[in-house]
Amino acid sequence: MARSSSSRLIFRRGMFAGKRSIPFLLLVIFFSYSAIGQKKSKNQLQREKQQNIQKINEVEKILKQTSNQRKNSIGELSALNQRIKEQENLINGIKDEVRFLDSEITENNDIISVLEDDLQKLRAEYAAMLYAAQKANNSTTRLAFLFSAESFDQLIMRLKYMEQYSEARKLQADQIIKVQEELSGQVRVIQTKRDEKNMLLNEQVRENNNLASLKDKQAKLLKTLEKEEKKLKKDLNETRKAVAKLDRLIDEIIKEEIARASMKAKSADVIALSSSFEGNKNKFPWPVSSGFVSVGFGRQNHPVLPGIIIQNNGVNIQTKEDERVKTIFEGEVRKVAFIPTLGSTVIINHGEYLTVYAGLKEVFVKAGQKVSTNQDIGKIFSNTDGVSELRFQIFKNTTALDPQVWLRNM
Numbered sequence: 001m002a003r004s005s006s007s008r009l010i011f012r013r014g015m016f017a018g019k020r021s022i023p024f025l026l027l028v029i030f031f032s033y034s035a036i037g038q039k040k041s042k043n044q045l046q047r048e049k050q051q052n053i054q055k056i057n058e059v060e061k062i063l064k065q066t067s068n069q070r071k072n073s074i075g076e077l078s079a080l081n082q083r084i085k086e087q088e089n090l091i092n093g094i095k096d097e098v099r100f101l102d103s104e105i106t107e108n109n110d111i112i113s114v115l116e117d118d119l120q121k122l123r124a125e126y127a128a129m130l131y132a133a134q135k136a137n138n139s140t141t142r143l144a145f146l147f148s149a150e151s152f153d154q155l156i157m158r159l160k161y162m163e164q165y166s167e168a169r170k171l172q173a174d175q176i177i178k179v180q181e182e183l184s185g186q187v188r189v190i191q192t193k194r195d196e197k198n199m200l201l202n203e204q205v206r207e208n209n210n211l212a213s214l215k216d217k218q219a220k221l222l223k224t225l226e227k228e229e230k231k232l233k234k235d236l237n238e239t240r241k242a243v244a245k246l247d248r249l250i251d252e253i254i255k256e257e258i259a260r261a262s263m264k265a266k267s268a269d270v271i272a273l274s275s276s277f278e279g280n281k282n283k284f285p286w287p288v289s290s291g292f293v294s295v296g297f298g299r300q301n302h303p304v305l306p307g308i309i310i311q312n313n314g315v316n317i318q319t320k321e322d323e324r325v326k327t328i329f330e331g332e333v334r335k336v337a338f339i340p341t342l343g344s345t346v347i348i349n350h351g352e353y354l355t356v357y358a359g360l361k362e363v364f365v366k367a368g369q370k371v372s373t374n375q376d377i378g379k380i381f382s383n384t385d386g387v388s389e390l391r392f393q394i395f396k397n398t399t400a401l402d403p404q405v406w407l408r409n410m
Contacts, residue, residue, distance in 0.1 A: 042100050045093055052090040058290045058320075059083045062388075065321050069386020072224045074232070077303055078294040078318055078387075080218050087211045094204045101197045108190040115183045122176050225304045232305055242341035246358055246391070247313070253334050253347050253354065254398055274351030277329055284328040284407045285374055287357060287392050291319030292410075294389060297402040313400040314356065314393030321388050323380040325357050328407070333369045333377075342391065343381030356393035 063079035070076075225232065261270075295316035302308035331350040338344050345358040346365060360378035365371060382388045394401045 042097065045096050045100065049090065049093045049097070052086055052093055055292075056083065056086045056090065059086055059292060062291065062318060062320055065388070066386045069382070070384070072221060072228070073385040073387065074225070074235075074303060075294075075318065075383075075385050075387030075389070077218070077221055077225060080214065080221060081303070082292045082294070082318075084211065084214050084218060087207065087214055091204060091207050091211060094200055094207065098197060098200050098204070101193050101200070105190055105193050105197070108186055108193065112183065112186050112190070115179055115186065119176065119179045119183060122179060222304065229305065236302070236305070236308070238341050242339050243391075245339050246342060246345060246356075249335065249337055249339070249345065250313075250347065250354070250356060250393070250395065254395065257334075257349065257354070258397065270351045272351075273331070274353060277350045277353045280329065281406050282408060285326070286317070286407055286410050287325050287328055288317055288319045288323050288380070288390055289326075290323065291317045291390075293404065294318035297400075297404065314391055315403045317390045317392055319380055319388050319390060321380070321382050321386075323388060323390075324376050325360060325378050325380060325390060326374045327357075327371050327377050328355060328373065330370075330372050331355070333365050333367050333371060336363055336365065336367055341383075344378065346377050348377075352396055354393075354395040356391070356395070358391035358393075359389055 059079060059082050063076065063083055066073065066075045066079050293315050295310065295312050297312055297315055300310045300312055302310055325346075327348055329350050331348040333346060334349045334354070335347040336344065337347075339358070342358050344360040344363050345356065346360065346363060348355045348357075348371060357377060359381050361381035362379040363377065365375075365377045371377065380388045380390055392403055394403050394406055
């Protein structure tokens, strides 16, 4: 509001101050629009900050549940790694807010400088007008000026000029007061921004200390896990056997789907469903309401064991205990199966596409059942280490797709 009123003020001054006011008017308009753009960006940063804090709280819950069940596990390390990532995002967001405030403070300083310069010129003009008015107020001088007119029309014009000159002097005095008020307002604004910047800098120091503490905890946890190499390798082998069973199950379903498709031409419903599925790429909801990707798609390095590569045909989403799992799109349940170590698995058909939800302890659907988008299909399974993790996969025919490319930002 302060900058908008400044624009109106300068516009009124321009009515009698002439071309001298135009550069200042343009400068104030530029600052006003620049400030509006920054305000939007700043609001966006503040929204992102709140989102980061929310994510930190979610990861903290997951980390607490995992560490309460069993200290020093891969699940605890995954949650801690994600916690550090979110902490770094929060700190970067604070740094961006500080940069925006620095920019706004610079702009306010420029406005103050221009206002001070303009105020000085206004005062000089007003002093000159007062000097001229004092001379003109001499009754002899006024009468001489009026009666030296060569015609009656010129006499009337001189009377009007004297009235306008008096009015201009009053306007000049009003504008001096208004520019002084604007200047005082800008000084208050800049002080508020400096106070806000100092608060953010203090917050940044606190969050940096929190980050250092988290990284120290991460280093200690890694050292502890490195000493448990035998157990980690044993757990990895068991998981690989379970994943191999899951892969065989998916292969069987895919072969059945291909065989079914080859027996008859694709129906209009299948084509429409496949097309609709493809059209929602990057827009699908996540199969769980909270959590993070603990293992990405494709070839991934083991988080502790050097030289060990994990092949993942989907993504692992670590989440909270008893989290409900939802289908990302309408379709038909093709298979419900139980796999030791992983828990129950639900495979859903979406035309040419399949989605796989592995790691359930309870299942709410059955084979042949039609399901809708965001329908609850089960509850997440927690292993002996207290890790609640969904293995989520998307296939187009025989090709495994990266789910993060298809799901919207979480």
